Amino acid sequence: MKNLFPLLIIMTLTVLCLSCKKSSEDSTTTGLGGDPSPMGQVGTTVSSSSIEIAGLKNFSGSVISLKNGVSTYTGKATVTNSLIKNMLANVPQVVTTGDTVSTTSVQIKSTTAGIESVAGLRPGIVVNYSSVVGDKYAITSSSDKRTVVSKSTTDDYFYGFLMIKVMKIEETVSGALKSTTGLDKITYWANHRFGLVGIEFSYSDGSSANFPLYTSTENP
Numbered sequence: 001m002k003n004l005f006p007l008l009i010i011m012t013l014t015v016l017c018l019s020c021k022k023s024s025e026d027s028t029t030t031g032l033g034g035d036p037s038p039m040g041q042v043g044t045t046v047s048s049s050s051i052e053i054a055g056l057k058n059f060s061g062s063v064i065s066l067k068n069g070v071s072t073y074t075g076k077a078t079v080t081n082s083l084i085k086n087m088l089a090n091v092p093q094v095v096t097t098g099d100t101v102s103t104t105s106v107q108i109k110s111t112t113a114g115i116e117s118v119a120g121l122r123p124g125i126v127v128n129y130s131s132v133v134g135d136k137y138a139i140t141s142s143s144d145k146r147t148v149v150s151k152s153t154t155d156d157y158f159y160g161f162l163m164i165k166v167m168k169i170e171e172t173v174s175g176a177l178k179s180t181t182g183l184d185k186i187t188y189w190a191n192h193r194f195g196l197v198g199i200e201f202s203y204s205d206g207s208s209a210n211f212p213l214y215t216s217t218e219n220p
Contacts, residue, residue: 032125034113038217039195040071045216055080059211061106070109070118076102112219115195122177127169127190139171146171146188157189157197160214164191166198178204193219 038044041063048059061075079101095102107119114128125137126146137146152165171186178184182203189198195218200210 032109032111032114032116032128034111036069037110037112037195037219039215039219040066040069040108040110041217042066042071044071046073046075047214048211052078052080064104069111070107072104073106073108074102074104075106076100110195115190122171126188126196127167129167129190129192131167137169142175144172144174157191159191159194159197159212164194164197166191195219 042065044063046061050058057078057080059075059077061073063071064074065072078099079096080099105119107117109116109118113130115126117123117126122139122142122144124139124146128135128137131148131151133148133151135148139145146169148167149170150168152167155163155165157164157166166189169188169190171188173183173185182205183201184204185202187200187202188196190196195215196213198210198212200208202208
């Protein structure tokens with residue numbers, strides 16, 4: 001059911017779905033490595049297009065705390081579809097006020113080596129910048145994988161007014177998540193300097209929704 005994709009964006013910023021709040025003291029990470037990234041520092045913001053895409057616009061998020069290398073984000077978006085808002089109203093971690101939907105339960109580890117989802121239903125490495133095509137990242141408590149499917153050798157991806165090199169990572173979706181949302185695959189585009197720069201949700205009915213992502217800080 002493709003109308004659930006705004007929830008996926010809000011709850012994971014780029015990335016992940018129906019996230020459950022978890023204290024960073026209890027979080028476990030998979031040894032991503034690297035130095036702390038400026039993108040994980042308090043005050044960093046993440047945004048997408050201000051143009052409405054399938055009922056969602058004005059998505060933004062920001063880092064509100066950093067502890068033990070794990071950043072906690074708050075995020076919000078304008079959701080104009082009443083069906084979507086009714087569904088979000090049943091999610092404890094989501095607050096709906098008028099057309100504004102928000103959450104404060106996303107936890108991400110950002111380093112100069114990559115990005116890892118820490119809290120949520122599908123935690124695990126999202127991207128490791130040193131990976132090669134064919135590398136796979138495990139998703140905790142799931143048989144699904146994230147797989148590096150391409151890695152640019154030339155500047156071939158539009159990022160604002162720039163052309164940059166990117167890694168493309170595809171995440172398979174199965175089980176209850178697929179059956180309840182119709183979500184078939186999540187695709188991420190990442191750059192070692194700018195982090196996650198795009199995310200696409202693909203559905204079993206053949207439809208998809210693609211969102212650019214812009215972060216206010218960057219890796220050195």
